[in-house]
Amino acid sequence: MSLHILAVDDSRTMRDMIRHALTPEGFTVTTADDGMHGIEVLNGIAPDAIITDINMPRMDGFGFIDAVREQEKHRATPILVLTTEAAPELKARARKAGATGWVVKPFDPVKLIKALHMVAG
Amino acid sequence: MNTPADPMAEIRASFFVECEELLEALQDGLQTISDGPEDAESIHVVFRAVHSIKGGAGAFGLEALVHFAHRFENILDDVRNGRMGVDAAALKVFFQATDHLADLVAACRDETPPPQARTEELLIDLDALLGADSPEKTPAPAQISFEPTPVSLPFDLSDDLPPLPPLDAPAVQEPSATSRGFDILFTPNADLFETGSEPALLFECLAELGNLTVDCDTSKLPVLQQLSPETPMISWSLSLETTAELAEVASIFEFVEGLCTLAIMQRTAPDPEADVTPSPEQPLVAQTDLAVEDISAIAPAQKAVSTPAPKSVVRVDLDRIERLVNLVGELVINQAMLSQSLETSGLSPHSDAMNGLEEFQRLTRDIQDSVMMIRAQPVKSLFQRMARIVREASFAVGKDVRLVTEGDSTEVDKTVIERLADPLTHMIRNAVDHGLEDVATREKMGKDPQGQVRLTAAHRSGRVIIEVSDDGAGIDRAHVLKTAQAKGLIAADAMLSDPEIDNLLFLPGFSTVTEVSDLSGRGVGMDVVRTEIQSLGGRVTIHSDPGVGTRFSISLPLTLAVLDGMIVEVAGQTLVLPLNLVIETLTLAKKDVQSVRPGHPVIEVRGTFVPVIDLGLQLGYRAAATDFEGTAALLIRDEDGTRAALIIDDILDQRQVVIKGLNDGFYRAPGVAAATILGDGQIALILEPSDIMNQAFKTAGTPPPSALAPPPAEGLHP
Numbered sequence: 001m002s003l004h005i006l007a008v009d010d011s012r013t014m015r016d017m018i019r020h021a022l023t024p025e026g027f028t029v030t031t032a033d034d035g036m037h038g039i040e041v042l043n044g045i046a047p048d049a050i051i052t053d054i055n056m057p058r059m060d061g062f063g064f065i066d067a068v069r070e071q072e073k074h075r076a077t078p079i080l081v082l083t084t085e086a087a088p089e090l091k092a093r094a095r096k097a098g099a100t101g102w103v104v105k106p107f108d109p110v111k112l113i114k115a116l117h118m119v120a121g
Numbered sequence: 122m123n124t125p126a127d128p129m130a131e132i133r134a135s136f137f138v139e140c141e142e143l144l145e146a147l148q149d150g151l152q153t154i155s156d157g158p159e160d161a162e163s164i165h166v167v168f169r170a171v172h173s174i175k176g177g178a179g180a181f182g183l184e185a186l187v188h189f190a191h192r193f194e195n196i197l198d199d200v201r202n203g204r205m206g207v208d209a210a211a212l213k214v215f216f217q218a219t220d221h222l223a224d225l226v227a228a229c230r231d232e233t234p235p236p237q238a239r240t241e242e243l244l245i246d247l248d249a250l251l252g253a254d255s256p257e258k259t260p261a262p263a264q265i266s267f268e269p270t271p272v273s274l275p276f277d278l279s280d281d282l283p284p285l286p287p288l289d290a291p292a293v294q295e296p297s298a299t300s301r302g303f304d305i306l307f308t309p310n311a312d313l314f315e316t317g318s319e320p321a322l323l324f325e326c327l328a329e330l331g332n333l334t335v336d337c338d339t340s341k342l343p344v345l346q347q348l349s350p351e352t353p354m355i356s357w358s359l360s361l362e363t364t365a366e367l368a369e370v371a372s373i374f375e376f377v378e379g380l381c382t383l384a385i386m387q388r389t390a391p392d393p394e395a396d397v398t399p400s401p402e403q404p405l406v407a408q409t410d411l412a413v414e415d416i417s418a419i420a421p422a423q424k425a426v427s428t429p430a431p432k433s434v435v436r437v438d439l440d441r442i443e444r445l446v447n448l449v450g451e452l453v454i455n456q457a458m459l460s461q462s463l464e465t466s467g468l469s470p471h472s473d474a475m476n477g478l479e480e481f482q483r484l485t486r487d488i489q490d491s492v493m494m495i496r497a498q499p500v501k502s503l504f505q506r507m508a509r510i511v512r513e514a515s516f517a518v519g520k521d522v523r524l525v526t527e528g529d530s531t532e533v534d535k536t537v538i539e540r541l542a543d544p545l546t547h548m549i550r551n552a553v554d555h556g557l558e559d560v561a562t563r564e565k566m567g568k569d570p571q572g573q574v575r576l577t578a579a580h581r582s583g584r585v586i587i588e589v590s591d592d593g594a595g596i597d598r599a600h601v602l603k604t605a606q607a608k609g610l611i612a613a614d615a616m617l618s619d620p621e622i623d624n625l626l627f628l629p630g631f632s633t634v635t636e637v638s639d640l641s642g643r644g645v646g647m648d649v650v651r652t653e654i655q656s657l658g659g660r661v662t663i664h665s666d667p668g669v670g671t672r673f674s675i676s677l678p679l680t681l682a683v684l685d686g687m688i689v690e691v692a693g694q695t696l697v698l699p700l701n702l703v704i705e706t707l708t709l710a711k712k713d714v715q716s717v718r719p720g721h722p723v724i725e726v727r728g729t730f731v732p733v734i735d736l737g738l739q740l741g742y743r744a745a746a747t748d749f750e751g752t753a754a755l756l757i758r759d760e761d762g763t764r765a766a767l768i769i770d771d772i773l774d775q776r777q778v779v780i781k782g783l784n785d786g787f788y789r790a791p792g793v794a795a796a797t798i799l800g801d802g803q804i805a806l807i808l809e810p811s812d813i814m815n816q817a818f819k820t821a822g823t824p825p826p827s828a829l830a831p832p833p834a835e836g837l838h839p
Contacts, residue, residue: 010169013136013177020128055169069315078317084176092379100317101376106179118373121322 003120004028006047008038008064009082010056014105018051021109027116035059039067042074049078049120051103051112054094062097069098078119082107136177137230138436141502143170144223148505151219155212164207167215168197174222178229185235186225189244193218196247205250214246220509300331300362302388303370308356313380320357326373331363356382439535442495449485449492450779453683456485457776457800486777489683497532497679500578500587503541504529507576510546514553521560521571522553528578533585537657537677541587544650548589548673549574551647556591556671566668568592584701585679590672596665598622605631623663627651658780658794660759660811684807687755688774688799692742697778697797697807698755698767705756706772709749722749724766726756734817735768740792759811767810780807791816 005027007018015031022029030045032038034056042050050068054061061081068074081094081102091102100119103112150167153160175190197215199205207215221236221243228235305327309320327333338356342348361370367387374383460478468474504526515522533541557563557572564570575590598619605611605625617625625631629648654661659677678684678699686697705726707713713724714733722733733754737743746752746768754766778797783789794809 011173011176012139013132013180014173016132016135017180020132055165055172057166057169076314076317076319078319084172084179095316095379098316105176115376118322118326119318119376121319121325 002026002028003048003116004030004045005049005051005116006030006032006038006042006045007051008032008035008056008061009051009053010034011053014053014082017107018112021107021112022116025109025113027113035061035064035067038064042068042071046073047077049080049116051080051082051116052099053082054090062093065094065097065099078116080115080119133181136181137226139177140174140226140230143174144219144226145502145505146170147219147222148508151212151215152508154207155216164197164201168194168201171197171222174226181229183229185237185240186222186229189218189225189240190222192244192247193222196251199251211250214243214250216512218243218247220512223509300364301366303359303361303363303367304384304386304388305359305361305370306356306382306384307359307374308382309353309377310380310382311351311353313377314351314353316376316380318377318380323373323377324357324359327359327361327370330365330370330373331361333362334360336360437495442492445492446496449489450683452485453489453777453779454798454800456481458802459800461800489777493534493679493683494532496535498535498538499530499532500538501529503538503545504576504578506542507545507549510549511553511574514550515572518554519559520553520557522557523571523573524549525573525575526577527575531578531580531585533578533677534679537585540653540657541675541677544653544675545576545587545589547647547650549576552589552591552593552671556593558594562594580679581676585677587675587677588672589675590670592670595667595669595671596623596626596663598665598667601625619665620663623665626663627661683777684780684797686776686778686797686807687772688776688778688805689736689755689769690771690773691740691769692737694740694742695773695799695803695805696736696769697805698757698810699807700775702757702759702810703755704758704764707754707756707766709752709754709766709768711748711750714749720745724754726766729764731756731764731766732817733766733768734814736813737768737770739813739817757810757814759814763811763814765810765814765817767813778805778807 003026005018005022007015007022007029008031009015009018010033015033019029019031030041030047032041035052036058038050038052039059052061052064056064059067065079065081068077068079078100079098081099082105083090083094083102084105094102101115103115147167147170150163150170153163154167171190171194175187175194178186178190196205200207200211205211221239224239225235227233307320307323309318313320324333324335336358338358339354341354341356343354363370367385371385374381374385377383460482463474463478508524508526511522511524552574553572557574558566558568560570563572569592573592575588577586577588577590579586601622602611602617602625605622605628606613606615608630610625610628610631611617626647627650629646631646631648651661654675654677657677659675662674662676663671664674665671684697685700687700687703689696689698707724707726709724714722715725715730716722717730723730724733725731733749735746738745749768752768753770753772754768755772756764756766758764778799780795781797782795783793792808792813793806794812795807797805797807799805
């Protein structure tokens with residue numbers, strides 16, 4: 001099954017890396033440049049999972065997750081947070097905001113894919 | 122990441138491009154903080170920039186860059202969270218760290234050894250900043266090492282795991298095919314579903330590890346009437362036969378830890394302590410609340426952000442643009458040929474063909490402007506590089522200098538920007554080193570002890586004006602004059618006006634500072650700067666006020682490719698003059714021309730006298746004319762205000778011409794800047810009027826009457 005992923009990151013490099021890691025594995029990847037852009041993009045698509053960065057301009061990852069969860073149809077959409085730190089505090093914060101899981105940056109493509117399967121099937 | 126090298130190389134290249142942008146944002150952010158009151162968004166921008174650089178660098182295993190960026194980021198994080206204030210000293214270190222970060226990025230990109238010593242130095246400085254506030258914040262080495270970390274590291278669980286008994290269960294340690302049995306009790310809380318987790322998927326993942334049986338306990342389910350659909354009432358007991366270790370099984374529940382009641386029991390190692398029962402932990406919740414407060418503190422600032430959305434851009438190879446520019450150049454020439462042949466064919470100016478041609482001309486011009494716009498870039502990146510030069514230069518000579526920039530968004534041809542870097546660097550260093558007084562002198566003079574260097578860019582009448590000015594002591598003219606005389610650059614008894622003395626700085630081999638400082642005294646004089654600017658079709662002028670400061674002004678054409686020209690005829694030769702310098706066309710009558718002395722004709726134009734230069738004579742085409750009755754003249758004015766009336770035979774046309782550079786194979790005739798191809802296929806020389814004026818005044822022996830605008834001192838060239 002081909003999963004549709006929305007990846008939100010303000011770093012072009014990260015977006016490229018995510019796309020590069022997932023596309024060959026049969027994922028369909030849509031990207032957005034920040035939280036605000038992510039919400040706009042989300043209006044037109046129904047991704048199976050969302051990957052988002054935390055530190056972003058305009059709307060950060062926490063704000064983005066809030067906004068996604070507010071939408072009825074995305075209450076249960078899996079959201080993975082990209083974080084550079086594995087600190088429990090950060091994970092707790094991400095979860096409090098409604099994230100399903102987290103991926104530590106820089107990510108190992110294999111692990112990212114595994115995490116995606118874990119939350120999105 | 123052992124994927125095919127090609128796409129990764131591409132991403133890597135794009136990462137370095139992104140780094141440039143991030144570094145620019147970083148510089149900007151720091152500058153904003155330094156200029157104004159501390160505002161939250163700038164700090165966030167600065168933090169994000171460093172954070173993103175670190176993130177990308179980590180992905181490519183650029184250890185040196187990650188290492189430094191990480192430490193830099195830590196400090197910025199403290200600033201961002203209000204744990205540390207930013208003062209001038211901190212900013213200085215931040216700027217230096219930014220410069221160093223740029224060096225590291227460059228080193229990683231070019232795969233040269235990173236400047237390790239400087240890294241250590243700066244880390245000590247950064248730590249010193251931290252140390253002042255909270256020494257324990259110094260990051261532990263474990264945090265610094267920033268390896269690609271697996272997603273599913275059971276970090277949180279590791280505390281609960283007992284050290285594996287080496288004797289009891291050797292099998293556990295071996296990743297052998299030994300099968301183990303796990304009993305798992307799993308009861309999700311409502312929170313689990315709120316975060317988008319799905320038990321079925323977790324079971325699927327478990328099933329991938331081995332043989333899984335799932336039992337669903339629905340005993341707690343109320344009767345349908347009382348059912349609240351969003352309150353989870355089901356628990357599962359699972360039994361897994363697998364070769365996987367406990368950690369791996371536990372890792373599947375990593376994301377739901379704390380959102381469920383979970384117990385994993387390993388049957389083959391019936392150690393009761395091995396049970397992992399992370400129930401919703403009290404301290405975790407407390408931490409989370411704390412974190413939420415943090416977010417809410419940040420949130421208003423985030424909302425206030427009105428950063429413009431990044432414009433959508435396409436990256437294009439410069440070569441392709443060059444090609445386009447060249448083609449458009451050809452188009453301009455071709456169009457000129459076409460219009461010429463139509464004119465000679467005797468078509469009526471009101472014919473359809475001529476009307477169509479007019480439209481064609483307009484379109485050609487539009488295309489050309491648009492193509493030029495592609496190459497245009499704001500000078501901002503250049504100015505930012507200069508900011509660094511100022512920091513380094515002022516540090517080297519121990520002066521406190523502030524750089525003020527203006528017109529950052531002024532757009533200039535990319536090639537011009539690149540080639541301006543060296544001359545500007547030199548001028549900035551000069552300003553800091555020679556232009557500005559030291560602090561003690563400034564205080565004595567009643568000036569702000571902090572010196573100021575201004576760097577401005579602006580568009581003015583079709584050209585770009587870039588100025589470097591300082592509020593220093595101005596040029597020490599007596600000293601300059603003495604040096605020039607001592608070096609035999611001018612006659613010992615030469616009488617020079619102030620601007621002429623200032624212009625001596627541009628003479629080859631001139632250096633006023635007797636002891637060569639390690640900063641600007643690098644064997645490059647202002648003459649090199651001027652040569653470089655001239656090769657860009659530009660001019661540099663100097664203006665100095667004793668005690669107030671010195672200003673260097675560079676005037677450049679907007680583009681290197683096309684010029685609005687006036688096409689004139691002199692002694693049967695077709696020549697092109699830059700239109701922007703021509704302020705008036707005149708027809709001379711005998712009575713207009715007067716002579717200040719033999720061979721020095723002047724004309725009176727609106728109350729001032731302007732020297733007359735016979736272009737034919739000046740270029741060596743013919744002997745001096747004696748009678749100016751009825752001849753055409755162009756009144757031209759140079760950037761520095763020098764005026765002259767150029768005698769020509771006829772004005773042929775006024776049109777855009779494509780500049781064709783004269784390569785080194787040609788003799789560099791004074792007064793000739795370049796060449797062009799005209800509509801009839803004829804080649805015409807493009808003249809450099811300021812050069813011609815200087816030549817003329819030189820052969821005239823003395824400067825023109827001092828009532829006129831001061832001429833530059835090129836006449837003093839040996």
